[in-house]
Amino acid sequence: MIAFSVLLGALAGLVWQFPFLWELALAALLGGVYWMFFRIPPDRS
Secondary structure, eight states: OHHHHHHHHHHHHHHHHOGGGHHHHHHHHHHHHHHHHHOOOOOOO
16 A cells, blocks of 8 residues: 555656656556455455
């Protein structure tokens, strides 16, 4: 979770410098939300 937040912050910095990358940031945000809330956790047995 912390690593994802760091990567998202780095992506936000890139979008700040290069505004045409906003689509990449949107895709990363949607993928991150899906990964955090809708993924099926691996079986630990």
